[in-house]
Amino acid sequence: DIRLPCGSGLDLYFDQTITAEQLAAMSGHRARRHPFVLQTDIAAHRSSVVSKSARAPFPESRRIGDVFERAYTPPVQLLLLGSGPGLVAIATLAEALGIALKILTPDATTRANLGLVGRRALIDEAALATTMASFDAATAAILVFHEHERELNLLAAILDTDCFYVGALGNHAVHRERRAALAARGIAEANLDRMRAPIGSIPGAKSKATLAVGVLAELMTEARARNLVS
Structure with missing residues (x-):
């Protein structure tokens, strides 16, 4: 005893x-x-x-x-796409939580900043299709783009997978435009409803720390609801 x-x-x-x-x-x-x-x-x-x-x-x-x-259950894995300090903060916190990461960023400064804090999970465009082929119901995807026209092809492909969490940066107006553009491509309403935006459990987050904490809290809440984490 x-x-x-x-x-x-x-x-x-x-x-x-x-x-x-x-x-x-x-x-x-x-x-x-x-x-x-x-x-x-x-x-x-x-x-x-x-x-x-x-x-x-x-x-x-x-x-x-x-x-x-x-x-x-399969360990939670995360595909992180985008650029900027917010992406670096999310990557740092996710790795501290033990979440397996893949990061795609077109921005040289973001890649350099990821290297400075020891994040080595970078992939390139050529590896993206292979990475997405391994997506399952224990996979999350977060898009942190400020240039939202970069998102549409990526979101269309991600919403065709079994990802349990799909989040995208942007306010309500941006998200309405995003949904309309994806609907015009034939994405079903049920799939569009899977997207989380604005992302994060802290409304109106401005700092990179608040964004990262809110996004990971929202992601882990969804993971817990699906019995992926205890």
Whole structure:
């Protein structure tokens, strides 16, 4: 009986029944970013690996009687596109939270500033298609462009993926124009509704720090609603 300073406790169960085949199956699911559950029957002393749907909501860890289900979901990954200090701030905070990053920026100054703070997750236009082919329901995309005409092709492609969060910089007027331009390209209303704009849970954010905190808070709130994070 292990008691914690907060007053709660821990029950420990050491599972000695997991086989090499089960470990290989778990490793394979993780490598393919496929969610699964390790079901452990504490009374019967046996475990099994159960594949789950790659669609949200993902499974949660839980205990039902003597059966404990430990859920394993793909780690959240983020594609960050755009330029400027706001993008650098979002990248810095996302990396501090352990979010896997891919960054595409056409701006040399932004690339230099990312390098100064140790951000090495840059990709180029040629790698974008391959990157987007790996998008799944545990992937987020944030566009931080001030020149909004750069966004339309990117957003059209991103909205064709299973991204759970798609956010784009800009006020309400900009977003209305963005929706109209994408609708003119044949993007369905349901897909347009997936876009978050203005982005962030802090309305009217002006500083790069406030923008980054608000955007990541909004993203993680959505990830929690889908059981991607605890």
